[in-house]
Amino acid sequence: MHYIVFDLEWNQSQNPASSLPELPFEIIEIGAVKLDKNGRIISRFSELVRPSAYPSVNPIIKKVTKLDSAQLKCAPEFPSVCADFLEWCGEDPVFCTWGSGDLMVLRSNIDYHGMEYEFHSPLTYYDVQKLYSLQFADGKERVALETAVEQLVLPHADDFHRALQDAYYTACVWQKLDLKRFGAYLSVDYYAxxxxxxxxxxxxxxxxxxxxxxxxxxxxxxxxxxxxxxxxxxxxxxxxxxxxxxxxxxxxxxxxxxxxxxxxxxxxxxxxxxxxxxxxxxxxxxxxxxxxxxxxxxxxxxxxxxxxxxxxxxxxxxxxxxxxx
Ligand SMILES: [Zn+2]
Known part of the structure; x- marks a missing residue:
């Protein structure tokens, strides 16, 4: 059994009127780290994705991720990257993400491209942001990943908002969690x-x-x-x-x-x-x-x-x- 801590960067339409209801967020990068059952990082995954629904990068997204359309044009398309990612995840992955959005976005992109992948039903996962709040705050407050990393005094550079780095920092926070106390509080993915x-x-x-x-x-x-x-x-x-x-x-x-x-x-x-x-x-x-x-x-x-x-x-x-x- 492996923990897959992953993070996505996604793009969206610049014009809300032309946003596709079935794909409001199109993945442009997948980053992940794989942890063994003891929480040790054993592998990394990082790929850019060439967008097909919204080929030009929204200026807000560009500002945050520093990714631009020209860079993404050279990247492989989603079905190929995602197939590699899911294969890399292995059998029965236990997903961990910062917040509750990433699994939903991953699944909507998989559906949009007509790919088949059997997620568990119901699909549970560890929302590291929620668990961080349960252990270090009041359980309700949600802080940015950057804030958690700073509060835990984890070594970091100024390189947030890229998928692999964010996945890595999420994994560092995950390693600080007391799973004996809080590991029972799994989250449920509501995509299905x-x-x-x-x-x-x-x-x-x-x-x-x-x-x-x-x-x-x-x-x-x-x-x-x-x-x-x-x-x-x-x-x-x-x-x-x-x-x-x-x-x-x-x-x-x-x-x-x-x-x-x-x-x-x-x-x-x-x-x-x-x-x-x-x-x-x-x-x-x-x-x-x-x-x-x-x-x-x-x-x-x-x-x-x-x-x-x-x-x-x-x-x-x-x-x-x-x-x-
Ligand atoms: Zn009773």
Missing amino acids: LPAEGEYWNFDFGTYTKTVTGSYETKAAAMHDDEICRVRCSRCGEYCDMLVPWFAVSSRYYLTLADCPSHGKMQAKLRWKSLPGGEVFAVKTVKSANKERAEKVRKKYKAFLKGVAKSEREGDENGTSEDGTE
């Missing part, structure tokens, strides 16, 4: 989703995660029992709902539930949009101590206040949301 009526369930020890398939709207998703009901993160039994699901923002819903055996559970639904306008949800459930439970109740009260306020304002304007009054 569960089929209709199926769910991906993960138990990370301190919380559970469920990834749904796609729905036309949030409202349609909320008709799905499996989304609405909350299972205890410890025993998997259905909980009693203590407050109904409520929206904290357009991006996430919250609720508080109770397992007769394990006490209060906080459940969160994070909504994610798909390019076609559909949505899917990522539900997480974790134990809620008194303090956390109180926080959820407070947020629920604030939500109710907000609803009452917007209803009052609706009355003042002589309209209501459903138009019946």
Whole structure:
């Protein structure tokens, strides 16, 4: 088993109107390092890619990567580079990236070029940026790779934003991670989703995660029992709902539930949009101590206040949301 720490540089259309929905980001460089199970670097991969969808390099990308169209013109095309890369990865690679974007972009480029490669389903990977935050910050903050490298006082030159260098620095951060403590917190790649009526369930020890398939709207998703009901993160039994699901923002819903055996559970639904306008949800459930439970109740009260306020304002304007009054 090998860890493949990879990084991509990509180009995009200079004119948003001519951006291809199936390929918003076109890969122009793949860089990677291979680590053995002990975290030692045993091999490197670095190739430029000749773009075909957006042949001229966006000036912003050029400024960041110092790559220009003329340089890329001489490079091999994506199918050939990617085939070499995937072969170099070997069987059952465990992918590690800085942030959550690279696997999605890699998979969209593979699909765009009609290449076939069997990724695991669900595909899990190590998001080194997230793990860095869990170990060295609050678990929520996301810092730039450069910042992490500086904070860890790792030897470096001023050569960020090229694929191999960034992959190498990500690997250096990876080597500093305490995988015994944080290695369980794998990330899930959402490029492909569960089929209709199926769910991906993960138990990370301190919380559970469920990834749904796609729905036309949030409202349609909320008709799905499996989304609405909350299972205890410890025993998997259905909980009693203590407050109904409520929206904290357009991006996430919250609720508080109770397992007769394990006490209060906080459940969160994070909504994610798909390019076609559909949505899917990522539900997480974790134990809620008194303090956390109180926080959820407070947020629920604030939500109710907000609803009452917007209803009052609706009355003042002589309209209501459903138009019946
Ligand atoms: Zn339970």
